[in-house]
Amino acid sequence: MIPFNIPPKVGTELAYIKQAIASDKLCGDGYFSKKCEKWFEDSFNTTKALLTPSCTASLELAAILIDIQPGDEVIMPSYTFVSTANAFVLRGAKIIFVDVRPDTMNIDETLIEAAITAKTKAIVPVHYAGVACEMDTILAIAEKHDLWVVEDAAQGVMSTYKNKALGAIGHIGCYSFHETKNYSSGGEGGAILINDPKLVARAEIIREKGTNRSQFLHGIVDKYTWQDIGSSFLPSELQAAYLYAQLESASEINDFRLSLWNNYYTEFSKILQPAQLPHIPNDLKHNAHMFYIKLGTSEERAKFISFMKTCDIITPFHYIPLHSSPAGKQFGEFIGDDNFTTVESSKLVRLPLYYGMPIKIQQEVIKRVLEFFS
């Protein structure tokens, strides 16, 4: 069986986990957490990086940090993972879905302004497949209407837009280190990038159960007390140790994935139309998070998936658009026409791509895909 994904492993994870255990300091914000956070701050030029238990947790922290209140509206694509919306619904927000662009499956930046009302508080661009949204346009709209920009960069670690790291462009960026993402912290994990210096102090309080424990540890206050609402948004040192091993090999992982991605693209561009393949706009570098193709219809996609299954190759689709799901109907509203979200997502299928995938295995996948189309 050829799996869709195998969690990334570089070989040094276990040694670092042993080192963390030997340090007798396993709770959050220890040696490896600090190493990871500094790595993000130095590599991606952000004010503050904080590890979290997941991207879901990062998004929840972000929603508290920008003070989302009941009745506020938050704009995002419907073609995304549930956590993008859930984090804001938990604060009482109404989700405003707008259509995606068919070329990148990212939010259509030209439709955002028409969805803004007096209640709008934030825009949440999701960098699908690690390919950047049109951030200059989104930032300009946000500035004009005084809105927050929270990037869901779960899939975008190591991608750039005009030489800026995804996640480090809006006010806040959220990363995932789930085992299906490019870098893992041992199965589950995440980080939040605080790019607006004004938000840093409160982010640290919310992350530490609403206390100023972080200021206490830095010697700024002589005791720590309950200051604000908050929760426990710290991962264990074991997760940070696993992640740090992967960050030290970040370029190697990125290059490996890109070479697989380019192999797929070269082969399939010979037989498929450009509209059936991922589109990478100018001015950005992607991280090969995902290689997808689009079939003609959802029926054809079902045939493709079952054909690949008979060849022992797993090719999943994902994301039933949120606005068509029960909770999406309850907590959200689609503004404008659904020209692409439903139809384009029903044609999309993802191919196996993971760090360490043997070239022979990829050739088998390519061969079978070509066989299906012939």
Ligand SMILES: *Cc1c(COP(=O)(O)O)cnc(C)c1O
């Ligand atoms: C994976 C993912 C998440 C959730 O990440 P977790 O770390 O599993 O919480 C959120 N948004 C998007 C776009 C994702 O791909």
